[in-house]
Amino acid sequence: MADIILYMAPGTCARVTTIALEELGLDFESRVVRFMKGEHKSPEYKQHNPKGKVPCLVYEGEALTENVAILSYLNHRHGGLLPAADDSLTHARQLADLCFCGTTLHPLVTRIRMPHFFGGEACASEVWQRGSQGMDEYFQLINDRLTHQTWWYGDEWSVVDAYLYWCFWRVEGANYDVSRYPAFVDHARRMSERPSVKRALAREQAAEETLKREGLLFTPPPSPVTR
Ligand SMILES: N[C@@H](CCC(=O)N[C@@H](CS)C(=O)NCC(=O)O)C(=O)O
Incomplete structure:
Protein backbone atom coordinates (compact mmCIF):
# COMPACT_ATOMS: atom_id res chain seq x y z
CA MET A 1 0.00 0.00 0.00
CA LEU A 81 4.04 25.23 1.80
CA LEU A 82 4.01 28.37 3.95
CA PRO A 83 6.70 30.96 4.70
CA ALA A 84 8.87 30.00 7.68
CA ALA A 85 7.11 31.13 10.86
CA ASP A 86 9.34 31.40 13.91
CA ASP A 87 6.77 32.93 16.22
CA SER A 88 3.27 31.91 17.19
CA LEU A 89 1.64 35.12 15.93
CA THR A 90 2.98 34.64 12.39
CA HIS A 91 1.93 31.02 12.53
CA ALA A 92 -1.57 31.98 13.72
CA ARG A 93 -1.90 34.56 10.96
CA GLN A 94 -1.03 31.95 8.35
CA LEU A 95 -3.68 29.72 9.85
CA ALA A 96 -6.11 32.64 9.60
CA ASP A 97 -5.28 32.96 5.90
CA LEU A 98 -5.97 29.26 5.30
CA CYS A 99 -9.19 29.50 7.32
CA PHE A 100 -10.22 32.53 5.24
CA CYS A 101 -10.05 30.25 2.18
CA GLY A 102 -11.71 27.26 3.82
CA THR A 103 -14.42 28.89 5.89
CA THR A 104 -15.16 32.25 4.25
CA LEU A 105 -14.45 31.75 0.55
CA HIS A 106 -15.36 28.08 0.15
CA PRO A 107 -18.99 28.41 1.39
CA LEU A 108 -19.49 31.30 -1.04
CA VAL A 109 -17.92 29.23 -3.83
CA THR A 110 -20.53 26.54 -3.14
CA ARG A 111 -23.38 29.06 -3.32
CA ILE A 112 -22.15 30.31 -6.67
CA ARG A 113 -21.24 26.93 -8.11
CA MET A 114 -24.03 24.80 -6.64
CA PRO A 115 -26.90 27.24 -5.93
CA HIS A 116 -29.44 24.48 -6.57
CA PHE A 117 -28.30 22.75 -3.38
CA PHE A 118 -29.78 25.59 -1.35
CA GLY A 119 -33.53 25.41 -1.83
CA GLY A 120 -33.71 23.81 -5.27
CA GLU A 121 -34.32 25.29 -8.72
CA ALA A 122 -36.75 27.98 -7.52
CA CYS A 123 -34.14 29.70 -5.33
CA ALA A 124 -31.02 29.00 -7.43
CA SER A 125 -30.81 32.44 -9.02
CA GLU A 126 -31.31 34.24 -5.70
CA VAL A 127 -28.69 32.07 -3.98
CA TRP A 128 -26.24 32.69 -6.83
CA GLN A 129 -26.81 36.47 -6.60
CA ARG A 130 -26.34 36.58 -2.85
CA GLY A 131 -23.27 34.35 -3.01
CA SER A 132 -21.78 36.57 -5.70
CA GLN A 133 -22.48 39.76 -3.80
CA GLY A 134 -20.83 38.25 -0.73
CA MET A 135 -17.84 37.16 -2.82
CA ASP A 136 -17.29 40.59 -4.39
CA GLU A 137 -15.92 42.03 -1.14
CA TYR A 138 -13.37 39.23 -0.80
CA PHE A 139 -12.33 39.13 -4.44
CA GLN A 140 -11.70 42.87 -4.14
CA LEU A 141 -9.58 42.30 -1.02
CA ILE A 142 -7.58 39.56 -2.77
CA ASN A 143 -7.23 41.63 -5.92
CA ASP A 144 -5.95 44.63 -3.93
CA ARG A 145 -3.36 42.49 -2.21
CA LEU A 146 -2.20 40.89 -5.46
CA THR A 147 -2.03 44.17 -7.36
CA HIS A 148 1.51 44.89 -6.18
CA GLN A 149 2.80 41.41 -5.47
CA THR A 150 3.12 38.09 -7.23
CA TRP A 151 1.78 35.81 -4.52
CA TRP A 152 -0.32 36.15 -1.37
CA TYR A 153 2.87 36.46 0.70
CA GLY A 154 4.75 38.65 -1.76
CA ASP A 155 7.56 36.96 -3.67
CA GLU A 156 7.13 33.65 -1.90
CA TRP A 157 4.61 31.19 -3.27
CA SER A 158 2.53 29.38 -0.66
CA VAL A 159 -0.32 26.93 -0.49
CA VAL A 160 -2.66 29.87 0.22
CA ASP A 161 -2.12 30.68 -3.45
CA ALA A 162 -3.29 27.18 -4.37
CA TYR A 163 -6.42 27.59 -2.26
CA LEU A 164 -7.19 30.99 -3.82
CA TYR A 165 -6.62 29.51 -7.25
CA TRP A 166 -9.15 26.72 -6.69
CA CYS A 167 -11.78 29.24 -5.45
CA PHE A 168 -11.12 31.45 -8.47
CA TRP A 169 -11.37 28.59 -10.95
CA ARG A 170 -14.58 27.30 -9.41
CA VAL A 171 -16.50 30.57 -9.59
CA GLU A 172 -15.06 31.58 -12.95
CA GLY A 173 -16.66 28.42 -14.33
CA ALA A 174 -19.98 29.38 -12.74
CA ASN A 175 -20.45 32.69 -14.55
CA TYR A 176 -19.04 34.88 -11.80
CA ASP A 177 -17.43 37.88 -13.52
CA VAL A 178 -13.75 37.55 -12.59
CA SER A 179 -12.65 40.17 -15.14
CA ARG A 180 -13.42 42.83 -12.52
CA TYR A 181 -10.35 41.56 -10.62
CA PRO A 182 -7.44 41.69 -13.10
CA ALA A 183 -4.68 41.07 -10.56
CA PHE A 184 -6.48 37.92 -9.43
CA VAL A 185 -6.88 36.88 -13.09
CA ASP A 186 -3.11 37.25 -13.54
CA HIS A 187 -2.50 35.29 -10.36
CA ALA A 188 -4.66 32.42 -11.67
CA ARG A 189 -2.68 32.43 -14.91
CA ARG A 190 0.61 32.26 -13.01
CA MET A 191 -0.78 29.41 -10.93
CA SER A 192 -1.87 27.47 -14.01
CA GLU A 193 1.71 27.67 -15.33
CA ARG A 194 3.22 25.96 -12.29
CA PRO A 195 4.36 22.40 -12.97
N1 LIG B 1 -14.15 21.79 5.20
C1 LIG B 1 -13.83 20.75 4.26
C2 LIG B 1 -14.80 20.84 3.10
C3 LIG B 1 -14.76 19.63 2.25
C4 LIG B 1 -15.85 19.65 1.20
O1 LIG B 1 -16.86 20.36 1.33
N2 LIG B 1 -15.67 18.84 0.15
C5 LIG B 1 -16.67 18.74 -0.87
C6 LIG B 1 -16.04 18.84 -2.24
S1 LIG B 1 -15.40 20.47 -2.55
C7 LIG B 1 -17.35 17.39 -0.75
O2 LIG B 1 -16.72 16.40 -0.47
N3 LIG B 1 -18.65 17.36 -0.99
C8 LIG B 1 -19.43 16.18 -0.97
C9 LIG B 1 -20.62 16.28 -0.08
O3 LIG B 1 -20.66 17.20 0.77
O4 LIG B 1 -21.51 15.47 -0.23
C10 LIG B 1 -12.39 20.90 3.78
O5 LIG B 1 -11.91 22.03 3.67
O6 LIG B 1 -11.72 19.90 3.54
Whole structure:
Protein backbone atom coordinates (compact mmCIF):
# COMPACT_ATOMS: atom_id res chain seq x y z
CA MET A 1 0.00 0.00 0.00
CA ALA A 2 1.22 3.52 -0.80
CA ASP A 3 2.44 5.51 2.19
CA ILE A 4 0.36 8.49 1.12
CA ILE A 5 -3.13 8.12 -0.33
CA LEU A 6 -5.31 11.08 -1.24
CA TYR A 7 -9.03 10.47 -1.55
CA MET A 8 -10.26 13.02 -4.06
CA ALA A 9 -12.78 13.82 -6.76
CA PRO A 10 -12.12 15.94 -9.85
CA GLY A 11 -12.96 19.64 -9.59
CA THR A 12 -13.37 19.57 -5.82
CA CYS A 13 -11.37 21.35 -3.13
CA ALA A 14 -9.22 18.21 -2.96
CA ARG A 15 -7.29 19.98 -5.72
CA VAL A 16 -5.68 22.19 -3.09
CA THR A 17 -4.19 19.20 -1.29
CA THR A 18 -3.21 17.62 -4.61
CA ILE A 19 -1.26 20.75 -5.56
CA ALA A 20 0.40 20.78 -2.13
CA LEU A 21 1.52 17.16 -2.48
CA GLU A 22 2.78 17.85 -6.00
CA GLU A 23 4.66 20.96 -4.83
CA LEU A 24 6.38 18.85 -2.20
CA GLY A 25 7.28 16.25 -4.81
CA LEU A 26 5.85 13.45 -2.66
CA ASP A 27 5.03 10.07 -4.06
CA PHE A 28 1.30 9.56 -3.52
CA GLU A 29 -1.69 7.71 -4.87
CA SER A 30 -4.84 9.62 -5.87
CA ARG A 31 -7.96 7.56 -5.22
CA VAL A 32 -11.12 8.84 -6.85
CA VAL A 33 -14.26 8.83 -4.71
CA ARG A 34 -17.39 8.14 -6.76
CA PHE A 35 -19.88 10.78 -5.57
CA MET A 36 -22.52 9.65 -8.09
CA LYS A 37 -22.56 6.24 -6.44
CA GLY A 38 -22.69 7.80 -2.98
CA GLU A 39 -19.30 6.28 -2.23
CA HIS A 40 -18.38 9.28 -0.04
CA LYS A 41 -21.28 8.42 2.29
CA SER A 42 -20.55 4.68 2.38
CA PRO A 43 -19.51 3.02 5.65
CA GLU A 44 -16.19 2.01 4.04
CA TYR A 45 -15.27 5.57 3.12
CA LYS A 46 -16.58 6.96 6.38
CA GLN A 47 -13.99 4.85 8.15
CA HIS A 48 -11.49 7.28 6.65
CA ASN A 49 -13.61 10.41 6.80
CA PRO A 50 -16.76 10.18 8.95
CA LYS A 51 -17.90 13.50 7.48
CA GLY A 52 -18.23 11.90 4.06
CA LYS A 53 -16.25 14.49 2.15
CA VAL A 54 -13.06 14.90 0.16
CA PRO A 55 -10.22 15.51 0.60
CA CYS A 56 -9.07 12.84 2.99
CA LEU A 57 -5.37 12.16 3.26
CA VAL A 58 -4.15 8.85 4.57
CA TYR A 59 -0.55 9.50 5.54
CA GLU A 60 1.44 6.52 6.75
CA GLY A 61 -1.81 4.79 7.65
CA GLU A 62 -3.33 7.74 9.55
CA ALA A 63 -6.36 9.52 8.08
CA LEU A 64 -6.54 13.28 8.17
CA THR A 65 -9.42 15.46 6.95
CA GLU A 66 -10.06 19.16 6.32
CA ASN A 67 -7.85 21.01 3.88
CA VAL A 68 -6.63 23.49 6.48
CA ALA A 69 -5.50 20.70 8.81
CA ILE A 70 -3.99 18.63 6.00
CA LEU A 71 -2.03 21.57 4.59
CA SER A 72 -0.79 22.60 8.04
CA TYR A 73 0.29 19.04 8.77
CA LEU A 74 2.10 18.66 5.46
CA ASN A 75 3.86 21.96 6.05
CA HIS A 76 4.81 20.87 9.54
CA ARG A 77 6.22 17.59 8.23
CA HIS A 78 7.95 18.85 5.10
CA GLY A 79 8.05 22.67 5.07
CA GLY A 80 7.79 24.61 1.84
CA LEU A 81 4.04 25.23 1.80
CA LEU A 82 4.01 28.37 3.95
CA PRO A 83 6.70 30.96 4.70
CA ALA A 84 8.87 30.00 7.68
CA ALA A 85 7.11 31.13 10.86
CA ASP A 86 9.34 31.40 13.91
CA ASP A 87 6.77 32.93 16.22
CA SER A 88 3.27 31.91 17.19
CA LEU A 89 1.64 35.12 15.93
CA THR A 90 2.98 34.64 12.39
CA HIS A 91 1.93 31.02 12.53
CA ALA A 92 -1.57 31.98 13.72
CA ARG A 93 -1.90 34.56 10.96
CA GLN A 94 -1.03 31.95 8.35
CA LEU A 95 -3.68 29.72 9.85
CA ALA A 96 -6.11 32.64 9.60
CA ASP A 97 -5.28 32.96 5.90
CA LEU A 98 -5.97 29.26 5.30
CA CYS A 99 -9.19 29.50 7.32
CA PHE A 100 -10.22 32.53 5.24
CA CYS A 101 -10.05 30.25 2.18
CA GLY A 102 -11.71 27.26 3.82
CA THR A 103 -14.42 28.89 5.89
CA THR A 104 -15.16 32.25 4.25
CA LEU A 105 -14.45 31.75 0.55
CA HIS A 106 -15.36 28.08 0.15
CA PRO A 107 -18.99 28.41 1.39
CA LEU A 108 -19.49 31.30 -1.04
CA VAL A 109 -17.92 29.23 -3.83
CA THR A 110 -20.53 26.54 -3.14
CA ARG A 111 -23.38 29.06 -3.32
CA ILE A 112 -22.15 30.31 -6.67
CA ARG A 113 -21.24 26.93 -8.11
CA MET A 114 -24.03 24.80 -6.64
CA PRO A 115 -26.90 27.24 -5.93
CA HIS A 116 -29.44 24.48 -6.57
CA PHE A 117 -28.30 22.75 -3.38
CA PHE A 118 -29.78 25.59 -1.35
CA GLY A 119 -33.53 25.41 -1.83
CA GLY A 120 -33.71 23.81 -5.27
CA GLU A 121 -34.32 25.29 -8.72
CA ALA A 122 -36.75 27.98 -7.52
CA CYS A 123 -34.14 29.70 -5.33
CA ALA A 124 -31.02 29.00 -7.43
CA SER A 125 -30.81 32.44 -9.02
CA GLU A 126 -31.31 34.24 -5.70
CA VAL A 127 -28.69 32.07 -3.98
CA TRP A 128 -26.24 32.69 -6.83
CA GLN A 129 -26.81 36.47 -6.60
CA ARG A 130 -26.34 36.58 -2.85
CA GLY A 131 -23.27 34.35 -3.01
CA SER A 132 -21.78 36.57 -5.70
CA GLN A 133 -22.48 39.76 -3.80
CA GLY A 134 -20.83 38.25 -0.73
CA MET A 135 -17.84 37.16 -2.82
CA ASP A 136 -17.29 40.59 -4.39
CA GLU A 137 -15.92 42.03 -1.14
CA TYR A 138 -13.37 39.23 -0.80
CA PHE A 139 -12.33 39.13 -4.44
CA GLN A 140 -11.70 42.87 -4.14
CA LEU A 141 -9.58 42.30 -1.02
CA ILE A 142 -7.58 39.56 -2.77
CA ASN A 143 -7.23 41.63 -5.92
CA ASP A 144 -5.95 44.63 -3.93
CA ARG A 145 -3.36 42.49 -2.21
CA LEU A 146 -2.20 40.89 -5.46
CA THR A 147 -2.03 44.17 -7.36
CA HIS A 148 1.51 44.89 -6.18
CA GLN A 149 2.80 41.41 -5.47
CA THR A 150 3.12 38.09 -7.23
CA TRP A 151 1.78 35.81 -4.52
CA TRP A 152 -0.32 36.15 -1.37
CA TYR A 153 2.87 36.46 0.70
CA GLY A 154 4.75 38.65 -1.76
CA ASP A 155 7.56 36.96 -3.67
CA GLU A 156 7.13 33.65 -1.90
CA TRP A 157 4.61 31.19 -3.27
CA SER A 158 2.53 29.38 -0.66
CA VAL A 159 -0.32 26.93 -0.49
CA VAL A 160 -2.66 29.87 0.22
CA ASP A 161 -2.12 30.68 -3.45
CA ALA A 162 -3.29 27.18 -4.37
CA TYR A 163 -6.42 27.59 -2.26
CA LEU A 164 -7.19 30.99 -3.82
CA TYR A 165 -6.62 29.51 -7.25
CA TRP A 166 -9.15 26.72 -6.69
CA CYS A 167 -11.78 29.24 -5.45
CA PHE A 168 -11.12 31.45 -8.47
CA TRP A 169 -11.37 28.59 -10.95
CA ARG A 170 -14.58 27.30 -9.41
CA VAL A 171 -16.50 30.57 -9.59
CA GLU A 172 -15.06 31.58 -12.95
CA GLY A 173 -16.66 28.42 -14.33
CA ALA A 174 -19.98 29.38 -12.74
CA ASN A 175 -20.45 32.69 -14.55
CA TYR A 176 -19.04 34.88 -11.80
CA ASP A 177 -17.43 37.88 -13.52
CA VAL A 178 -13.75 37.55 -12.59
CA SER A 179 -12.65 40.17 -15.14
CA ARG A 180 -13.42 42.83 -12.52
CA TYR A 181 -10.35 41.56 -10.62
CA PRO A 182 -7.44 41.69 -13.10
CA ALA A 183 -4.68 41.07 -10.56
CA PHE A 184 -6.48 37.92 -9.43
CA VAL A 185 -6.88 36.88 -13.09
CA ASP A 186 -3.11 37.25 -13.54
CA HIS A 187 -2.50 35.29 -10.36
CA ALA A 188 -4.66 32.42 -11.67
CA ARG A 189 -2.68 32.43 -14.91
CA ARG A 190 0.61 32.26 -13.01
CA MET A 191 -0.78 29.41 -10.93
CA SER A 192 -1.87 27.47 -14.01
CA GLU A 193 1.71 27.67 -15.33
CA ARG A 194 3.22 25.96 -12.29
CA PRO A 195 4.36 22.40 -12.97
CA SER A 196 2.71 21.23 -9.73
CA VAL A 197 -0.65 22.55 -10.91
CA LYS A 198 -0.24 20.94 -14.32
CA ARG A 199 0.47 17.61 -12.64
CA ALA A 200 -2.49 18.05 -10.27
CA LEU A 201 -4.80 18.79 -13.19
CA ALA A 202 -3.47 15.75 -15.06
CA ARG A 203 -4.42 13.59 -12.06
CA GLU A 204 -7.91 15.10 -12.07
CA GLN A 205 -8.16 14.52 -15.80
CA ALA A 206 -7.30 10.85 -15.32
CA ALA A 207 -9.91 10.57 -12.55
CA GLU A 208 -12.46 12.25 -14.79
CA GLU A 209 -11.74 9.77 -17.59
CA THR A 210 -12.30 6.89 -15.19
CA LEU A 211 -15.63 8.34 -14.02
CA LYS A 212 -16.70 9.01 -17.62
CA ARG A 213 -15.93 5.44 -18.61
CA GLU A 214 -18.03 4.21 -15.70
CA GLY A 215 -20.88 6.65 -16.49
CA LEU A 216 -20.35 8.27 -13.08
CA LEU A 217 -19.10 11.74 -13.97
CA PHE A 218 -21.01 14.40 -12.04
CA THR A 219 -22.06 17.43 -14.04
CA PRO A 220 -23.70 20.20 -12.03
CA PRO A 221 -26.95 21.72 -13.32
CA PRO A 222 -26.36 24.75 -15.57
CA SER A 223 -25.77 28.06 -13.84
CA PRO A 224 -29.00 30.00 -13.20
CA VAL A 225 -27.37 33.12 -14.66
CA THR A 226 -25.87 33.75 -18.07
CA ARG A 227 -23.15 36.19 -18.97
N1 LIG B 1 -14.15 21.79 5.20
C1 LIG B 1 -13.83 20.75 4.26
C2 LIG B 1 -14.80 20.84 3.10
C3 LIG B 1 -14.76 19.63 2.25
C4 LIG B 1 -15.85 19.65 1.20
O1 LIG B 1 -16.86 20.36 1.33
N2 LIG B 1 -15.67 18.84 0.15
C5 LIG B 1 -16.67 18.74 -0.87
C6 LIG B 1 -16.04 18.84 -2.24
S1 LIG B 1 -15.40 20.47 -2.55
C7 LIG B 1 -17.35 17.39 -0.75
O2 LIG B 1 -16.72 16.40 -0.47
N3 LIG B 1 -18.65 17.36 -0.99
C8 LIG B 1 -19.43 16.18 -0.97
C9 LIG B 1 -20.62 16.28 -0.08
O3 LIG B 1 -20.66 17.20 0.77
O4 LIG B 1 -21.51 15.47 -0.23
C10 LIG B 1 -12.39 20.90 3.78
O5 LIG B 1 -11.91 22.03 3.67
O6 LIG B 1 -11.72 19.90 3.54
